Amino acid sequence: MRYTIRDMRSAESPLLEDFLYEAIFLPEGTAPPPKSILNEEALRVYIREFGSQPGDVCLMAEAGGQAVGAVWARIMDDYGHVDDETPSLAISLYPAYRGRGIGTNLLEHMLTRLRQGGYKQVSLSVQKANPAANLYRRMGFEIFRGTEEEWIMVRRL
Incomplete structure (x- = not known):
């Protein structure tokens, strides 16, 4: 599959909601929540006025002229928060584009971008049952702390 990794264009910020x-x-067998879940403050923090804060960075994977995946990071008090100097990361792909190495490539590009931006580390939150946790471990993320259901992981840059 042919795709490119590029910076998010300002007009694309509404895609972050998707x-x-x-x-x-x-988890398998779980019904998806209503889209209104995105109105909860715990989730809004990831996308509210994205691009307006220093250090907001988003990369998109584009295939066939459309964005098919995104990775973004910002300093925020979210599920993956470790301190006020560490950006938290979120990443996702549309289901048809998963399992093709695009997420790994997006993540590699983001780690490079954050390192070039002078950050010492990046964090994220992942549920233990999420297969993406294996990707994060392969990419050098380590468990910082955890609960019964999730880990906060940190990757030194």
């Missing part, structure tokens, strides 16, 4: 919804992990 990608945030796609990032919600659903």
Whole structure:
């Protein structure tokens, strides 16, 4: 599959709502939540006025002229928060584009971008049952702390 990784265009910021919804992990057999779940403050923090804060960065995977995946990071008090100097990361792909290495490529590009931006580390939150946790481990993320259901993971840059 041919695709490119590029910076998000300002006009594409509304797409982050779609990608945030796609990032919600659903264990097998679980019905998807209503889209209105994105109105909850715990999720709005990921996308509200994205691009307006220093350090907001988003990369898109584009295939066939459309965005098919996104990875974005910002300093925020979210599920993956570790401190006020560490950006938290979110990543998702539309289902038809998963399992093709695009997420790994997006993540590699984001780690490079954050390192070039002078950040020392990046964090994220992932449910233990989410297969993406294996990707994060392969990419050098380590468990920072956890609960019964999820881990906060950190990757040194």
